[in-house]
Amino acid sequence: MGKRIFLCAGHSKISPGYVTREFREFDLNYQSLKVISRRLQSLGFEVIELEESVYDLPYPQYLTRRIEIINDLHATRPIDLAIDLHHNSSSSLRVNGTWFIYGSEAGGRKSRLMTASMQAIGHNARDISLEELGRRLGFIKKTHPVAVIVESAFMSGAVDKLILRFGRGLLYNAIADAIADSMK
């Protein structure tokens, strides 16, 4: 049996996160979920996707509910990695790239492997701890399995906007491969 990876799209339909003229963050998160899920399954992983009804909830229920679901599943049979998929924003057009955010030591090890995998194909990527980020993110702090938040790209970044507009399928597949590389 392949390793178990739990995937969910950050935010919800009615609390969509960052919104630009072009994109709503939730919609991109959800698209990335579908591409990454398909790719990881084709690589032999057992992928568990969050049940769709949770995406109808507002904040903070969409967050507390997914954490409960993950912890219940993990108690029944261990989940090797839980991932919440997001897209980033910055006040500067010059900030671009993929971020892997972690809390625990095990999450840090996986985040570094994901970062290295993206960098190996010449993509701008970094791993960053909650401490360095200066935020307490419930998805990482309250889930029992190893958890990582993936910020696929900056919706505000000059380069990332082009990637999101014209090549996001490629980006999401590369992120799936980076996740797979971190499971070895």
Ligand SMILES: [Zn+2]
């Ligand atoms: Zn977000």
